[in-house]
Amino acid sequence: MTDKIKISLIPATFIKGIGAVLTHGADKHTDRGWEDGMDYDYVFSALQRHLWAWWGGEKLDPESGHSHLYHAACRLMFLATYEERDMGKTYDKRKTPQQMDFLSMLLARDMAINEDTK
Numbered sequence: 001m002t003d004k005i006k007i008s009l010i011p012a013t014f015i016k017g018i019g020a021v022l023t024h025g026a027d028k029h030t031d032r033g034w035e036d037g038m039d040y041d042y043v044f045s046a047l048q049r050h051l052w053a054w055w056g057g058e059k060l061d062p063e064s065g066h067s068h069l070y071h072a073a074c075r076l077m078f079l080a081t082y083e084e085r086d087m088g089k090t091y092d093k094r095k096t097p098q099q100m101d102f103l104s105m106l107l108a109r110d111m112a113i114n115e116d117t118k
Contacts, residue, residue, distance in 0.1 A: 017070035018077070024064040025074070034078050037091045043082075047075035 025034065050061065054068035061068055082091060 014070075014073070017067060018073055021064065021066050021070045021074045024066060034074075035081070037082060037087050038078065040079060040082065040088070040092045040094060043075050043078050047072050047079070050075065 022034075026032070050068040050072040053061070054072070058068060060066065061071055064071070082088065
């Protein structure tokens with residue numbers, strides 16, 4: 001086992017794909033602007049949209065022409081970087097476990113009501 005991180009284990013095609021998406025973002029916004037931070041829910045929603053688009057059979061993002069998977073990988077990288085840099089105090093608006101339990105209870109109630117009205 002080594003203490004050295006083997007960056008060479010990351011496929012060059014993956015780095016190129018991430019770079020292409022980041023270049024598109026920089027052209028649209030600003031270089032490295034994502035590092036200033038964004039609300040986690042915004043980033044997570046975009047991550048999900050790209051994954052669902054890919055899961056639904058759409059290989060390329062229609063706006064950028066790049067793979068939805070590379071877009072999703074960028075969003076995941078953003079969240080991991082924000083967490084590593086402890087940026088959550090400003091950008092993490094996730095619900096607490098107690099709030100999620102309450103929301104789950106409301107959702108279950110609403111689903112039951114909807115079933116009763118069928």
